[in-house]
Amino acid sequence: MTLYASDQPRPPALDLRGLVKSFGQKVAVRGLDLRVEQGRMFGLVGPNGAGKTTTLSMATGLLRPDAGEAYVLGRDVWNDPPAAKALMGVLPDGLRLFDRLSGRELLRYVGRLRGVPADAIATRSEELLDALGLASDADQLVVDYSAGMTKKIGLACALIHAPRLLILDEPFEAVDPVSGEGIRTILRGYVASGGTVVLSSHVMELVESLCDSLAVVVDGQILAAGTLDEVRAGESLQQRFLNLVGFRSATHAGESEVLAWLRSSSV
Amino acid sequence: MVAVIVGLKLTLLRNGLRRSVWRIVALVIGLVYGVGIVLGCWAGLVALRFAPADLAAAVTVLGFGLLTVGWLLMSLLVFGSDETVDPAKFALLPVPARRLQPGLFLAGLIGVPGIATTLIAAGLIATWSRNPVTVVAAVITVPLGVATCSLLARTATSAFAQALSSRRFRDFAAVALALFGASIGLAINAVTNASRGFEPTVLLAILHRTGEVIGWTPIGWIWSVPAETAVGSPVIAVVKLLLAAAFLAVLWLAWRYFLSGSLTSPLESGGRTRTTVRGNLAERLFPDTPAGAIASRVLLYWRRDPRYLAAIGGICVAPIIVIVTQLINVDHGSRPVAAFAPVFISLLLGSVVTTDISYDGSALWIHVVTGVSGMADRAGRAMATAVVIGPIVVIMTVAAVLLSGEAHLFSVVLALTIGLGLIGLGVGCWAGSVWQVPVPPPGQSPFQRNNSGGLASLASMGASTGLTVIIGLPTIVLVILSYWFGWLAYLAIVVGIVSGALAIRYGVRIGGRRLEARWPEVLTRVSAKT
Numbered sequence: 001m002t003l004y005a006s007d008q009p010r011p012p013a014l015d016l017r018g019l020v021k022s023f024g025q026k027v028a029v030r031g032l033d034l035r036v037e038q039g040r041m042f043g044l045v046g047p048n049g050a051g052k053t054t055t056l057s058m059a060t061g062l063l064r065p066d067a068g069e070a071y072v073l074g075r076d077v078w079n080d081p082p083a084a085k086a087l088m089g090v091l092p093d094g095l096r097l098f099d100r101l102s103g104r105e106l107l108r109y110v111g112r113l114r115g116v117p118a119d120a121i122a123t124r125s126e127e128l129l130d131a132l133g134l135a136s137d138a139d140q141l142v143v144d145y146s147a148g149m150t151k152k153i154g155l156a157c158a159l160i161h162a163p164r165l166l167i168l169d170e171p172f173e174a175v176d177p178v179s180g181e182g183i184r185t186i187l188r189g190y191v192a193s194g195g196t197v198v199l200s201s202h203v204m205e206l207v208e209s210l211c212d213s214l215a216v217v218v219d220g221q222i223l224a225a226g227t228l229d230e231v232r233a234g235e236s237l238q239q240r241f242l243n244l245v246g247f248r249s250a251t252h253a254g255e256s257e258v259l260a261w262l263r264s265s266s267v
Numbered sequence: 268m269v270a271v272i273v274g275l276k277l278t279l280l281r282n283g284l285r286r287s288v289w290r291i292v293a294l295v296i297g298l299v300y301g302v303g304i305v306l307g308c309w310a311g312l313v314a315l316r317f318a319p320a321d322l323a324a325a326v327t328v329l330g331f332g333l334l335t336v337g338w339l340l341m342s343l344l345v346f347g348s349d350e351t352v353d354p355a356k357f358a359l360l361p362v363p364a365r366r367l368q369p370g371l372f373l374a375g376l377i378g379v380p381g382i383a384t385t386l387i388a389a390g391l392i393a394t395w396s397r398n399p400v401t402v403v404a405a406v407i408t409v410p411l412g413v414a415t416c417s418l419l420a421r422t423a424t425s426a427f428a429q430a431l432s433s434r435r436f437r438d439f440a441a442v443a444l445a446l447f448g449a450s451i452g453l454a455i456n457a458v459t460n461a462s463r464g465f466e467p468t469v470l471l472a473i474l475h476r477t478g479e480v481i482g483w484t485p486i487g488w489i490w491s492v493p494a495e496t497a498v499g500s501p502v503i504a505v506v507k508l509l510l511a512a513a514f515l516a517v518l519w520l521a522w523r524y525f526l527s528g529s530l531t532s533p534l535e536s537g538g539r540t541r542t543t544v545r546g547n548l549a550e551r552l553f554p555d556t557p558a559g560a561i562a563s564r565v566l567l568y569w570r571r572d573p574r575y576l577a578a579i580g581g582i583c584v585a586p587i588i589v590i591v592t593q594l595i596n597v598d599h600g601s602r603p604v605a606a607f608a609p610v611f612i613s614l615l616l617g618s619v620v621t622t623d624i625s626y627d628g629s630a631l632w633i634h635v636v637t638g639v640s641g642m643a644d645r646a647g648r649a650m651a652t653a654v655v656i657g658p659i660v661v662i663m664t665v666a667a668v669l670l671s672g673e674a675h676l677f678s679v680v681l682a683l684t685i686g687l688g689l690i691g692l693g694v695g696c697w698a699g700s701v702w703q704v705p706v707p708p709p710g711q712s713p714f715q716r717n718n719s720g721g722l723a724s725l726a727s728m729g730a731s732t733g734l735t736v737i738i739g740l741p742t743i744v745l746v747i748l749s750y751w752f753g754w755l756a757y758l759a760i761v762v763g764i765v766s767g768a769l770a771i772r773y774g775v776r777i778g779g780r781r782l783e784a785r786w787p788e789v790l791t792r793v794s795a796k797t
Contacts, residue, residue: 060636061635061636061638061786061787062632062635062636062787062790063787063791064787064788081638081783081786082638082640084638085636085637085638086638088636090636092632092636094629095629095630095632095794096628096629096630096709096794097630097633098564098568098627098630098633099630099709100567100568100571100572100709101564101567105564105567108550109560109564109633110633110637112555112556112557112559112560113557113560113561113633113634113637113639114637115557118555141571157633
């Protein structure tokens with residue numbers, strides 16, 4: 001096994017080549033290349049509408065690219081979907097869950113769809129529900145969950161079949177600090193044991209403290225990619241990101257004129 | 268506020284049309300039908316101008332009374348109410364229901380049914396252009412009558428939506444919906460029963476009588492105002508006008524009540540938390556495979572999602588109407604027709620399976636991402652539908668045959684219900700992978716439909732029913748022949764089961780492959796917020 005691995009380079013956990021996607025007139029992703037090696041905690045950052053979600057959807061088989069290829073651990077997502085999908089755990093953003101099921105039922109449902117043996121589903125879901133602080137609400141319908149709880153049960157669903165690559169779209173959105181720390185601990189342990197995480201976020205501090213490498217997506221293309229230190233290039237990630245995106249602070253334009261009506265209470 | 272909401276509705280309509288060619292096609296078809304119906308009604312209403320006043324009175328009251336019932340029935344059973352401008356979306360704005368109401372009301376009338384009804388009602392002015400007083404009465408009647416139609420439908424759909432979404436009233440509401448269908452059957456029966464005489468004078472007398480009766484019911488109050496004026500009882504006309512106005516006021520207030528409800532607590536989260544019982548029976552019914560998992564999940568949804576309940580109601584109402592109509596009518600009812608009524612459910616089964624995948628909405632991503640096979644998806648949904656509807660079909664078949672006293676028909680009815688039912692499942696498995704119908708989004712009122720949604724689901728229902736009949740032809744032919752050769756009935760059962768099994772096998776296989784090849788596209792279509 002070790003011999004084999006040293007002979008042959010390990011395939012990257014995620015390999016996206018020349019992905020293109022447009023919706024009508026609007027080009028969302030234009031020829032995006034991205035390579036994530038195994039064992040990384042990889043952050044995908046970018047402003048709103050940069051194409052992060054579109055990119056991750058094409059990587060996970062949820063959205064067919066107009067052109068380009070996606071490989072998960074060497075398996076082609078679009079030519080051999082079952083093999084690639086079996087290796088991935090996915091948490092999309094903004095899509096519904098089967099929310100008329102309780103948290104526990106939903107977890108068991110996903111486990112059964114994934115072909116996880118029944119006894120493994122039982123033990124894993126108890127552990128996951130405990131670790132994510134959902135144990136006391138496990139028998140409530142997901143539709144009654146708060147936004148943060150919904151994120152957490154979605155994450156549990158992504159983990160139930162012990163995937164080798166986790167693709168998480170905005171996993172920390174609406175999650176409280178305590179649960180957030182719980183999720184970070186889970187993810188760090190997962191990466192330490194050889195798994196790979198690709199997560200998108202627009203909170204720079206979070207990516208800076210959690211990820212070891214990242215890519216900056218702007219306007220459907222990768223502007224910078226590499227390890228955290230390579231991308232930061234001596235600045236704070238926040239500053240570097242603003243420079244890359246080409247941000248011009250609104251107050252620079254005309255000091256106090258901007259949104260002046262908002263400053264005094266008009267009522 | 269009125270202008271803002273009406274403007275919003277127009278903008279939404281325009282953007283909807285711009286986004287999809289099928290919307291335009293649906294609108295054009297709707298317009299063609301609408302124009303045809305309006306012109307036909309106008310011709311009739313103008314002709315009535317020259318008929319004796321009492322005849323015109325009877326015909327218009329009966330016709331417009333039926334139109335009003337039609338609004339109610341069509342909204343509850345087929346089209347839903349037009350919620351293009353969704354009241355729940357106004358929840359965050361500092362506007363009370365009272366101020367939203369006029370705008371929402373007018374916006375609801377913009378659309379083919381509303382405009383067509385208004386135009387048809389305007390034809391009444393021609394009918395009653397006999398003297399100044401009747402003209403004035405007709406002019407008052409038009410807006411009030413149209414408002415009655417639209418408000419009745421809206422209030423009824425909101426009331427049922429509310430009831431179906433709360434656990435306590437859900438079963439009650441489902442039963443009420445079925446009883447409602449049955450009582451419509453009774454009403455139709457009363458009219459046909461009475462009209463059996465077939466002599467013009469008798470028919471005319473019945474027409475007058477029903478017209479008079481309907482004129483004294485809430486659906487007829489307003490429409491009979493100009494009639495009463497013309498026939499010469501102005502006091503009664505005024506009384507009816509007052510009654511009609513009071514009825515409208517009650518509807519208006521009832522609608523406001525439901526509207527305030529949806530502004531403060533959208534159906535999506537009823538405020539109460541719901542706890543489930545562990546170790547559900549639903550899971551033990553099916554094999555421990557992905558298909559079994561999907562089947563047990565869909566089964567839970569039949570119980571927990573009001574949209575599925577409304578679907579059961581929709582396909583069971585028609586046979587109940589037929590059975591009740593035929594059996595109540597002791598002298599003239601056709602007992603065989605009652606015995607065959609359960610076949611309706613089997614015919615409509617295909618459309619239920621077809622729609623199932625659309626009910627998932629964007630939650631379907633879970634099926635896509637887990638790489639579950641398309642065949643498992645198809646088979647699972649078919650199994651769950653069979654488990655829910657199967658017993659209903661069997662019980663109805665036995666009940667219909669026993670109640671109608673046509674026990675010798677049992678074998679042929681069984682051949683048709685089982686054969687066509689199984690074929691329907693197979694057809695649905697295939698059709699659901701080919702087209703996805705716009706349905707009310709999860710957590711919304713099961714009666715909510717946006718423009719063109721109703722037409723699309725009618726088309727889908729027609730297509731899957733037609734396909735079921737075509738594949739079921741061998742069984743149907745055998746059933747017909749068994750009229751002369753009794754033993755063929757048993758052959759029909761065998762042929763029905765065999766062709767059903769074949770339909771399911773190939774429906775699951777072809778539909779499954781199709782799904783696997785098109786998961787992302789299907790996901791996009793079912794998640795679209797129509």
